[in-house]
Amino acid sequence: MDDFGSLVERPDARLRRDSADRWQGLVRPAGGLGKAAELADWLAAVQGAVPLRPVTAPRVILFAADHGVAELDVSTRKAGTASVLARAAIDGTAPVNVIARRLGVPVDVIDMALDCDPADLPDEVTAYRVRRGSGRIDVEDALTREEAEQAFRTGMELADRHADSGTDLVVLGDLSVGGTTPAAVLIAALCGTDASVVTGRGSGIDDLAWMRKCAAIRDALRRARPVLGDQLALLGTVGGADFAAMTGFLLQAAVRKLPVVLDGVVSAACALVGQRIAFRAPDWWLAGHASGEPGQAKALDRVSLDPLLDHGIRVGGGVGALLALPLIQSAAALSAELPEEEPAAEPAEEEAEEAEEEVSAEA
Numbered sequence: 001m002d003d004f005g006s007l008v009e010r011p012d013a014r015l016r017r018d019s020a021d022r023w024q025g026l027v028r029p030a031g032g033l034g035k036a037a038e039l040a041d042w043l044a045a046v047q048g049a050v051p052l053r054p055v056t057a058p059r060v061i062l063f064a065a066d067h068g069v070a071e072l073d074v075s076t077r078k079a080g081t082a083s084v085l086a087r088a089a090i091d092g093t094a095p096v097n098v099i100a101r102r103l104g105v106p107v108d109v110i111d112m113a114l115d116c117d118p119a120d121l122p123d124e125v126t127a128y129r130v131r132r133g134s135g136r137i138d139v140e141d142a143l144t145r146e147e148a149e150q151a152f153r154t155g156m157e158l159a160d161r162h163a164d165s166g167t168d169l170v171v172l173g174d175l176s177v178g179g180t181t182p183a184a185v186l187i188a189a190l191c192g193t194d195a196s197v198v199t200g201r202g203s204g205i206d207d208l209a210w211m212r213k214c215a216a217i218r219d220a221l222r223r224a225r226p227v228l229g230d231q232l233a234l235l236g237t238v239g240g241a242d243f244a245a246m247t248g249f250l251l252q253a254a255v256r257k258l259p260v261v262l263d264g265v266v267s268a269a270c271a272l273v274g275q276r277i278a279f280r281a282p283d284w285w286l287a288g289h290a291s292g293e294p295g296q297a298k299a300l301d302r303v304s305l306d307p308l309l310d311h312g313i314r315v316g317g318g319v320g321a322l323l324a325l326p327l328i329q330s331a332a333a334l335s336a337e338l339p340e341e342e343p344a345a346e347p348a349e350e351e352a353e354e355a356e357e358e359v360s361a362e363a
Contacts, residue, residue: 001232004278008254011045011283019044019052025340035308039286039331046259046284055332058105058169058325059162060096060318061249062089063155064125065113065242068136069220070178074213076203080115080133082177085317089175090125096173096318103325107318109175110158112151112241128154134240137182138219141237148236148244155248163256170253171288171325173263173318174242180293183269184217185238187295189224190272191302198295200265204314231277239273246270247277254281261288261328262305263321265296272299286328288321289313 019041027033033040044052064086070079088094089109092101100107111118111126115133118126130151134142143151162170180202188198195217199210220238227233235244247270253260254274262271262285274281282303290297290307292314300307308327313320 001277004251004255004281008251008278008280008284010280011042011257012048013045015048015050016041016045018050019335022050022335022340026334026338033334036327036331036334039308039328040335042286043259043328043332044335046257048257052332052335053168054336055169055329057166058171058329059167060100060105060107060171060173060322061110061158061162062096062107062173062175062318063110063112063242063245064175065111065179065240066115066133067142067176067178067182067240068134068140069138069181069216071136072138072212072216074181074202074205074209074216075178076205076209077177079177082175083114083116083120085175085177086111086114086121086125089317090122094317095315096322099319099322103322105171105322105325110245112154112245128158128245130154130241134182137185137223137238138216142182142240143236143244145233145236147241148232148239151241151244152232152235152248155245155250156252158245159249159252159256159258163253163258167258169325169328170258170260171263171318171321172246172249172260172267173316173321174246174266175317176240176242176266179240179242179266180295181213181216182220182239182243183265184213184295185220185224186234186243186269187265187272187299188217188221189228189234189238190276191298193298195221198298200293200295202293231273235273242266243270243273247273250274250285251278251281254278254284257284259284259286261286261321261324263288263318264291264316265293265299268296268299268303271303271305275303286324288324291316291320
C-alpha cells in the first residue's frame with residue numbers, strides 16, 4: 001500500500017498549459033469551448049501529448065457484489081439479488097448496454113461477491129469471485145483480511161490487463177444490492193461526518209428504510225473508526241469485495257496512467273479511500289455525473305472532482321458515467337482534429353509579398 005504514494009505521478013502540468021495555450025490558435029473567442037477545452041487539456045496531460053490522441057478504445061467495467069447489510073431492508077431490492085442486475089448487463093438488456101451499443105463500447109461484468117451459484121453465470125464473469133456475498137457490516141466484517149487483499153489485487157491485475165491491451169479510458173461502475181450503505185460508511189468515516197449527512201435514498205427507499213439505513217451506518221461507523229489508519233482493513237471491515245477491487249483498480253490505473261471515469265457513490269467512496277493511499281491518484285480520474293446521493297457529493301468534494309453532468313441519473317450500473325463519454329471523446333477529437341489558424345501576416349510582410357508579385361508579373 002505504501003508504494004502507491006511514490007508510484008503515482010501527477011499528469012504533466014506543462015503539457016496541460018501547452019494544450020490550453022494552443023486553443024488560442026484553434027477557436028475564437030478565447031475560451032469559447034468551455035468545459036470541452038478544459039477536458040481536452042486534462043486529457044493532454046494524462047496522455048502526455050499535445051495535440052492529444054482521440055479516445056478510441058474506452059471500456060465499461062462493472063464490479064458486482066451482494067452486501068449482507070441489505071438483509072436489514074435498506075434497499076428496495078431484495079437482499080442477495082444483485083445477480084439479477086449482473087445477468088441483465090451480461091445479456092445486454094440493462095440500461096448501460098443500450099447506451100454502450102450506441103457508442104460502440106464493450107461492457108465487462110466482474111463478479112466479486114455475488115450471492116448466487118457461480119454456475120448460474122459465465123465462467124469469465126465469476127473467475128475473480130472472492131466469496132459469496134459480503135458480511136453484514138453493522139455487526140461483522142465484510143471480508144477477512146485475506147479476502148480484502150485478494151480483491152484489492154484483483155482490481156490491480158485488471159487495471160494492468162486493460163492498460164496493456166490498449167484500453168485508453170475506463171468507465172467504472174458497480175452492480176450491487178446494499179452497496180450504497182457501505183459506501184456511506186466509508187465516506188462518513190473518512191470525512192468525519194455523521195451518518196445522516198451521507199445517507200441517501202439509494203434505490204429509492206422510503207422514510208422508514210432511510211432510518212434503518214442511518215442506524216446501520218452508525219453501527220458500522222463504530223466498527224470502522226478503530227481501523228481508519230489501515231485502508232485495507234477499513235475496506236475489509238466496512239466495505240466489501242467490490243469496494244476493495246475497485247480501489248485497487250483505481251490506484252493501479254493511476255500508476256499505469258490509464259484515465260478512469262467514476263460513476264456513482266460506490267466508485268466515489270473507493271476514490272476517497274484511494275486518495276488516502278495515494279494523494280496524487282485523483283488527478284487521473286474524472287467524475288462522470290452527480291447521482292444525487294449526498295455521500296457522493298461529499299466524497300467528490302473531498303477529492304476535488306467536479307461532476308461532468310448533472311441529469312438526475314440514479315439507476316447506477318455505470319449509466320451516468322457512460323453518458324459523459326461522448327463529451328470526453330468530443331473534447332479529444334476537437335483537440336486532435338481542429339486545424340490551427342495560420343498566423344496573420346504583418347503589414348510590412350504583406351507589402352513585400354505584393355512587390356514581389358508585381359516584379360514577377362513585369363518579368
